[in-house]
Amino acid sequence: MNYVLFAVPFFFLLIGLELLADRWRGVSTYRLADAVNSLSAGVLSTTSGLLTKALGLLTYTFAWQHWGVFGLTADNLWVWLFAFVFYDFCYYWNHRLGHERNVLWAAHSVHHQSEEYNLSTALRQTSTGFIFGWIFYLPMALVGVPPLVFLTVAALNLLYQFWVHTRHVPKLGWFEWLFITPSNHRVHHAQNPVYMDRNYGGVFIVWDRLFGTFQEELDAEPVVFGVTTPLRSWNPLWANLQFYAVLWHDAVRAESRWDKLRIWFMRTGWRPADVAARYPQAKPDLANFVKFEVPLGRAAQLYATLQFALYVAGGIYLLGWSEPWPLAGQLLGWGWMAFGLYALGTWLESRPWALPLEWLRLLLNLPLLWLAQLGGWLPEGPEAWSLLGLYSLLSVAGIYLPRLAKPAAQVA
Structure with a gap:
């Protein structure tokens, strides 16, 4: 179960x-x-x-x-x-x-x-x-x-x-x-x-x-949540790769072959001496700690929330019904999920390429649905295509209607 x-x-x-x-x-x-x-x-x-x-x-x-x-x-x-x-x-x-x-x-x-x-x-x-x-x-x-x-x-x-x-x-x-x-x-x-x-x-x-690893929560020491190497991103793919990238960069920069190998298995935070000297890492000042934030309008936030709800539903579907699928079907489902969440992360970060990426995400749903039906992983029939068409129209409206409304709001 x-x-x-x-x-x-x-x-x-x-x-x-x-x-x-x-x-x-x-x-x-x-x-x-x-x-x-x-x-x-x-x-x-x-x-x-x-x-x-x-x-x-x-x-x-x-x-x-x-x-x-x-x-x-x-x-x-x-x-x-x-x-x-x-x-x-x-x-x-x-x-x-x-x-x-x-x-x-x-x-x-x-x-x-x-x-x-x-x-x-x-x-x-x-x-x-x-x-x-x-x-x-x-x-x-x-x-x-x-x-x-x-x-x-x-x-x-x-x-x-x-x-x-x-x-x-x-x-x-x-x-x-x-x-x-x-x-x-x-x-x-x-x-x-x-x-x-x-x-x-x-x-x-x-x-x-x-x-000997217990520590009580202290009234005199309010908790500051997070990590000392901040993610500073809303992207779940980068979240999973960030610290691997940190270790990889330090391993590449290290002069000693032994250091290149052992950095992966040393205590957390250990860095080769030559790398630490040439590339020091600044730790956040907790007394002046500022949380990562990217300004985003209400319409863009609402759009991201509704799109994310789709991926939650998709994740539940995959979790409940994809176990009998062949590897190709599971990889297709994972690829759809990973790319969609990546695009959503760039949208939340208001990246310059967020809008073109969003268009690509919406367009890719067409061949992905065709492949899923061809493989028997989604029900065949026109209903799925009708739902996809409706979803695509609503998504385009969600992208562009707030943009069209901006000039009128500014004049008012």
Whole structure:
């Protein structure tokens, strides 16, 4: 069962309730472009997962079948409880090393790039974590936890983590000692030096208390959210590539071959001495921290919001129905999603090429629909073409009507 798919309506319902809480309390924890960027990264991650999750699942199943020590079964409640706790222990080390090693941080940093902290941040996930993430859960296979149990507790662990991404819940007393809460997870998303690289658990905070990585949220030190190498972009593709690009540039610039190799696996932030001397990196002054923002008119914001809603619907469709598709169909779906979210990011950034790219995106929907019907991945018939035509006309109107209205508004 795909628990994440069934949870999507509840995710958006809770985001809506958080927006109401913002209004009721007279605060603002959301910015449109930031929230769309976070959600775009999440949609891209789930779509990419259709292509990449086989790596982790196949290696886990192979290890369980051939090297599993104990014959644990899915009909035993204690196996489920053990697996739930054991998964979080493995997650702790995956998460911790994801902060402590350059190449792992390159994947995980996507989740931390938002300079806001709200429920949309919880859905901001990496598309490249599959490369190394599967390694950390092999101990569960070796112990004998069945794949069905593993997949279920993994989903439950992920779902638990959603609610802790909010600023509206204060400290929760004794609960703080055992479980991850909004307070101690706010610490985890901070770029303040006192808070950095702390509170790694997914469900339980006890691992952090045991291994010396716990930090309480301090009243005297307000959290500043984000990363010390700011993304400064609303583009989910660049969000996934940014820190890899940073490492690549430093590796190319390094004179030592050994440095070119080891930079990927050194502690996060380590740079070859010669590169650091020639290309120093300035860190943001948190006392004068300014969030990334691009001015965008209301009409352009509304257009981006409605277009993004289409990609959310497309992501849900792919998540629910594309698993039986052949690789060609899944690649087509991923390409449609990735290019569309890239175009949306350039629109939110008001790039000079945003409008031509938007025209290209709309035009590409024609051959993409034809290919999807030809492959049997979308229903055949004129209805789909009629819907696409209506959508295209509305999109063109959304692009140009506000532009035509501008001169009249200026005269008035």
